[in-house]
Amino acid sequence: MSSPPAAPAPRWPLILLRVTATTLALLALLQAMLAGSFLNGTYDSLKDHEDNAMMLATVVVVQLVVAFFVRRPGGGPLWPLWSTALLTVAVIGQITAGYARSIGVHVTLGVLLVSGILFGLVGAWRLPLPVREGRYEGGPDGGGRLPRPGGPVEVKR
Template sequence: MPADNLAAEPRAVSAGRPTERSGLHLALRIFVTLQTAAILFQGVTAGQLLNGTDSMKDVHATGSAAVHLTALVQLVLAILWWRPGRGAGWPALVSLLIALLGFVQSAVGGSHNLAVHVPLGMTLLGVSAAFLVWAWSPRSAARPGHT
């Protein structure tokens, strides 16, 4: 196999015809990864805040903007993966759920309701991590519309 083909992604089959994994699929994978990393970063800064490091308050607030931005881009990519791309629709629903929970999370955090904010953040990280596992699994592109 030529060296330039080593970087090529494997071929997937959809409706009996081979298709290449698209740049859209790669972009979705990247933003699911960035989204999960942003949520994990929020957990780290939240832990420092709970430990009394008040200087992390602005960092935590800025991190929420990163969570929202990556969630919205991820949602757009998941919709494009689904509708014109003929991929499965559930990633768009999961992305919508993550985006909505992120905004609820910010509102609850802004009201200083830690009894809801902390468990909701853990839930958000769990959903995002599960989505990340799917996004990087071979099944995510193996049979668009059926994964």
């Protein structure tokens, strides 16, 4: 006797993963811009760099919760959970190195963090979303497309 087929994974955790991954990528790129602005002599950017780091840390923790929901009820892949856990540890280390003024560690870890966040962004957007239930699948060709208004288009040569 075989077990019944598994229910499709819900869409909402994958959509939230895309939202948090996109937000993280934007915040990480803003972090790099604020660091560059500070190094160019705009010293007020350091406070903005710190505030943005706190927002980034908050979003990475939110993404950790979202990645859990991608895995557990949805039966999705495991990599978002592990990669986000690693990013969470790296962000904590990055903030610690920043407050300790350990610039060599801070800059190196910052480059690695931005790279990891961007890889996570690409991975989140490459995960296929399950098809919604109850979608219109009809149409004249059965593919869910409606005919063009005015009938088919003819091309004269």
